[in-house]
Amino acid sequence: MSNEGRIARSWRLTRAAWGVVRTDRALLILATLSGLLSVASIALIFLLGGLFHNGRFSEGHFALVALILAYPLMFVSVFLNTAIAAAAAARLHLTSLTRVSTVPRRG
Numbered sequence: 001m002s003n004e005g006r007i008a009r010s011w012r013l014t015r016a017a018w019g020v021v022r023t024d025r026a027l028l029i030l031a032t033l034s035g036l037l038s039v040a041s042i043a044l045i046f047l048l049g050g051l052f053h054n055g056r057f058s059e060g061h062f063a064l065v066a067l068i069l070a071y072p073l074m075f076v077s078v079f080l081n082t083a084i085a086a087a088a089a090a091r092l093h094l095t096s097l098t099r100v101s102t103v104p105r106r107g
Contacts, residue, residue: 024091027084034080041073 021027046052048069049062 020088020091024087026087027091030080030084030087034077034084037076037080041069041076045069045073 021031045062045066049065050057051062
């Protein structure tokens with residue numbers, strides 16, 4: 001198997017994925033939101049951990065802040081990535097993922 005075959009398949013997959021994203025803006029919005037929240041989360045950990053305080057950085061304090069914030073930030077990350085996967089799966093099945101379709105009906 002040559003490298004050109006792998007590269008060609010990778011580009012074909014990339015074009016197909018970008019085509020799905022272009023047709024469904026919800027994927028783009030969710031991915032952008034996920035990326036922005038990830039960057040904000042890292043900045044929050046560094047800020048509250050004391051990395052930006054001149055001369056007052058403590059590795060123990062930083063580790064404590066990182067451990068405390070790890071669970072809620074991981075929850076948000078998993079939630080958004082699951083929403084991206086659900087939206088992509090819905091789009092590949094030629095359906096639209098709306099709020100109404102995600103809320104289960106009672107009784």
